[in-house]
Amino acid sequence: MTGRVRTLLRAAWRAYGLRTRRRRHLWRSFRSRRALQVVKDRSSAIRRGDILCFMTVRNEQLRLPHFLDHHRKLGVRHFLIVDNDSTDGTRDYLVAQPDVSLWHTRASYKLSRFGLDWVTWLQMRHAHGHWTLTLDADELLIYPYWQTRPLPALTGWLEEQGLEAMGTMMLDLYPDGPLSAAQIGPGDDPLSVLRWFDPGNYAVQVQERMGNLWIQGGPRGRLFFADDPRRAPTLNKIPLVRWNRRYAYVNSTHAILPPRLNRVYATDGGEQISGLLLHTKFLPEIIGKSTEEKARKQHFANSALYDSYYDTVISDPVLRCPQSERLGGWRRLEALGLMSRGGWV
Amino acid sequence: MTVGFVMLCHTALGRAAQVARHWAERGCPVVIHVDRRVAAKPYGDLVQELSDLPNVRFSGRHACEWGTWGIVAASQEAATVMLREFAEVRHVYLASGSCLPLRPVEELRAYLDERPKTDFIESVTTEDVGWTIGGLDFERFTLRFPFSWRKQRWWFDTYVKLQRMVGYRRKIPAELVPHLGSQWWCLTRRTLSAILEHPERAKIDRYFQKVWIPDESYFQTLVRQVSGSVESRSLTLSKFDFQGKPHIFYDDHLQLLRRSDCFVARKIWPDAVRLYGAFLSDDRSRQAAAEPNPGKIDRLFAKAVERRVKGRPGLYMQSRFPKENFENGRTAGPYSVFSGFADVFENFEIWLSKASGTRVHGHLFAPDRVHFAGGESVYNGALSDSAKVRDYNPKSFLTSLIWNTRGERQCFQFGPADTQELNWFMSLDGNAQISVISGAWAVPLFHSNRNFGDIRREAARLQKIEQEFLNVLRAPYAKARVRIWSLADFVENPMEPLQTIIDEIGPRQGRRLTEAPRMADLTGFGQFLQNLRNQGMQPVLMGDFPVGDDPATRSTRRGRPYLVK
Numbered sequence: 063m064t065g066r067v068r069t070l071l072r073a074a075w076r077a078y079g080l081r082t083r084r085r086r087h088l089w090r091s092f093r094s095r096r097a098l099q100v101v102k103d104r105s106s107a108i109r110r111g112d113i114l115c116f117m118t119v120r121n122e123q124l125r126l127p128h129f130l131d132h133h134r135k136l137g138v139r140h141f142l143i144v145d146n147d148s149t150d151g152t153r154d155y156l157v158a159q160p161d162v163s164l165w166h167t168r169a170s171y172k173l174s175r176f177g178l179d180w181v182t183w184l185q186m187r188h189a190h191g192h193w194t195l196t197l198d199a200d201e202l203l204i205y206p207y208w209q210t211r212p213l214p215a216l217t218g219w220l221e222e223q224g225l226e227a228m229g230t231m232m233l234d235l236y237p238d239g240p241l242s243a244a245q246i247g248p249g250d251d252p253l254s255v256l257r258w259f260d261p262g263n264y265a266v267q268v269q270e271r272m273g274n275l276w277i278q279g280g281p282r283g284r285l286f287f288a289d290d291p292r293r294a295p296t297l298n299k300i301p302l303v304r305w306n307r308r309y310a311y312v313n314s315t316h317a318i319l320p321p322r323l324n325r326v327y328a329t330d331g332g333e334q335i336s337g338l339l340l341h342t343k344f345l346p347e348i349i350g351k352s353t354e355e356k357a358r359k360q361h362f363a364n365s366a367l368y369d370s371y372y373d374t375v376i377s378d379p380v381l382r383c384p385q386s387e388r389l390g391g392w393r394r395l396e397a398l399g400l401m402s403r404g405g406w407v
Numbered sequence: 408m409t410v411g412f413v414m415l416c417h418t419a420l421g422r423a424a425q426v427a428r429h430w431a432e433r434g435c436p437v438v439i440h441v442d443r444r445v446a447a448k449p450y451g452d453l454v455q456e457l458s459d460l461p462n463v464r465f466s467g468r469h470a471c472e473w474g475t476w477g478i479v480a481a482s483q484e485a486a487t488v489m490l491r492e493f494a495e496v497r498h499v500y501l502a503s504g505s506c507l508p509l510r511p512v513e514e515l516r517a518y519l520d521e522r523p524k525t526d527f528i529e530s531v532t533t534e535d536v537g538w539t540i541g542g543l544d545f546e547r548f549t550l551r552f553p554f555s556w557r558k559q560r561w562w563f564d565t566y567v568k569l570q571r572m573v574g575y576r577r578k579i580p581a582e583l584v585p586h587l588g589s590q591w592w593c594l595t596r597r598t599l600s601a602i603l604e605h606p607e608r609a610k611i612d613r614y615f616q617k618v619w620i621p622d623e624s625y626f627q628t629l630v631r632q633v634s635g636s637v638e639s640r641s642l643t644l645s646k647f648d649f650q651g652k653p654h655i656f657y658d659d660h661l662q663l664l665r666r667s668d669c670f671v672a673r674k675i676w677p678d679a680v681r682l683y684g685a686f687l688s689d690d691r692s693r694q695a696a697a698e699p700n701p702g703k704i705d706r707l708f709a710k711a712v713e714r715r716v717k718g719r720p721g722l723y724m725q726s727r728f729p730k731e732n733f734e735n736g737r738t739a740g741p742y743s744v745f746s747g748f749a750d751v752f753e754n755f756e757i758w759l760s761k762a763s764g765t766r767v768h769g770h771l772f773a774p775d776r777v778h779f780a781g782g783e784s785v786y787n788g789a790l791s792d793s794a795k796v797r798d799y800n801p802k803s804f805l806t807s808l809i810w811n812t813r814g815e816r817q818c819f820q821f822g823p824a825d826t827q828e829l830n831w832f833m834s835l836d837g838n839a840q841i842s843v844i845s846g847a848w849a850v851p852l853f854h855s856n857r858n859f860g861d862i863r864r865e866a867a868r869l870q871k872i873e874q875e876f877l878n879v880l881r882a883p884y885a886k887a888r889v890r891i892w893s894l895a896d897f898v899e900n901p902m903e904p905l906q907t908i909i910d911e912i913g914p915r916q917g918r919r920l921t922e923a924p925r926m927a928d929l930t931g932f933g934q935f936l937q938n939l940r941n942q943g944m945q946p947v948l949m950g951d952f953p954v955g956d957d958p959a960t961r962s963t964r965r966g967r968p969y970l971v972k
Binding site for chain 1: 678726734786804
């Protein structure tokens, strides 16, 4: 009996801690509003039930046209974007888009919890009650039936099922040869050169505190972090959430508070629905960007530990191995166990 | 004579209007009921939109919350309007606003004309239904349900429990025999009017108002009293998921819906442009007048339920991470673990690979690296051979390997020098076939050229580890197929155990082993063990090797000693 009481007390204490943490994140986000300057606010065009997309970008001109196109086709109605001081024309391009609201900041990416404070603030203001996608510019969301059923079909079904969020995994895509060979122009489909992925090289565990999964592996785990797998990038994300202004992402979109939202996976042996974020990180520009990021030290909490990672990327490696698989349709990805239709027919 | 449609609508009124127009323009009267909770504006728009059609009526509005009496009341009232206003109607078809006709109206009319007295309504006794939600079947009729299941679940459950506790039972009136079934029916005028004009209707209605989900039982029960010819099936194709929620049909279901040969399907996603376009157009290729056959597409839905409820065994991913013992199989398929065999036999892996026709790994859990078959550095699924990556999450490593090689049995070597973290996992895994020659780790020590002090220390360490491994394998709740021999027993008669193991692995059944693996030289092994004893270590796992009585010299020669004919 006392053991049970102790467990309950511990759970209550933990819940209280997480609640405090969530509120702290919300407070930080609220305060970070001053860092954002409106460039173009078209948010008055948002209608009830619209699906929104939030993100922070920095020098993503190469990917943005295709990114916007992909998610527009899926049914995203409005993009709310924070431009962290791009210098490559990203800003002008986004301002010209009819369905984009743009904010600008010069503040530190790292000190704003990697852009999360800014995005959380925008979500508090604009996302309440909407199905919300929170993405990076190098992520393309796909899910079962995505070519025939737009996002409103998915979110309608999720709601019917009583689900508030859908989990995904980032699928790192890479080119056939060395990274530098996969040249594309702005607006081109990155998937035309990034066509390979690791079909079954993912380690999964649960993080007890918030109940979120922790998936690592893929080509980065295999090649860049083979000596220190704990540091390998986290691949699970929860990008699609029916938002409430009291929600807050904790660590990128890997985990979210309140913790019940992290339960996007079935624990009874069944399968819940899930999607994939096709990760188009490994375009040739990553080599130049890595040089810059290594100096800028804005991407990891403990940046020095990632120097060798940057060095490897800068050395223009080949990520493909004989066991790599060529990207096919979602049914193939589902058969490989990389995503699941859950109970959606 | 024709068929009239009663439509119960609450959302996507635009689509409902489209379907109503389709039916009405083809000579089928339509009576529409719109949920009272729909605002005045959209309701007014709907009425306006259909105002040009002479054979469309609107009936008095009720609030239709799921599982409540409102739906029955709405159906009754709309059906009454239908029978009163349209004398030419012989069959009344109950549909919803999210229904879509799959076959031309003329085909339905012809089908019903051939069966003028048949009532199509799924009506099954409570003992025979397997699909009731919440475990309530007969109790639906004997308890009271004043609380909403969706909105007041706690009160609902508590009130049910309370009634069970005090033994409360309602009396079922008027000799009714409770039946359940899909709420979408097609009844004849004669049957429907008999139900609506039932002499005891007031009493029966009062009773059903407190029954749970009366729309699945009111008509289904009464039809048994008044109809002469019940065909117990619904003409409407509608599929339910494991929670009892209706599956929604999308554009990509077009072929599937065609194949079903059903007359009407529900429910359709309102934005399924292709479906509405295809099925509401007139220029549809006429199919043979087939019997509706929803069974043709059942498999797909059964598979979906299984995927949702049971999942794919051995898969761990972002939307499936079963708690321990809820896995429905910890791994994706059977695999074989060999402990000690590679120590006793020379080139055991090569031999096993030939004998079993599979690829055979070395020590997957070796401390230096993962010894994949063929010395590969990256294996199926792009698994890395890094020991650090493997040891970071060994369970993921093994389950991924087995998952990535589905359909191809995995065999690997194991031993006390390897990482032992998965011992419990494998022991509790019904897919594991674990064969152990206990004490075999002493053979390489025996052959090694190390200082005897080191050998003694190492022997003590390995023995301790293997003893723990054996304890795990012998746990009463172990699920793996475990075989353990002591080294002494095994070398006495190695072929029989090998044959048994190979038979179990064997894709080619009944193959006799013709070539035996070559056994390591055990001359002097008994003396070696005695030396260990003399040094104060107690080797126990290898069984009884008397000094001087070398099994290798006694029962075998070097070479290929025991060919089985």
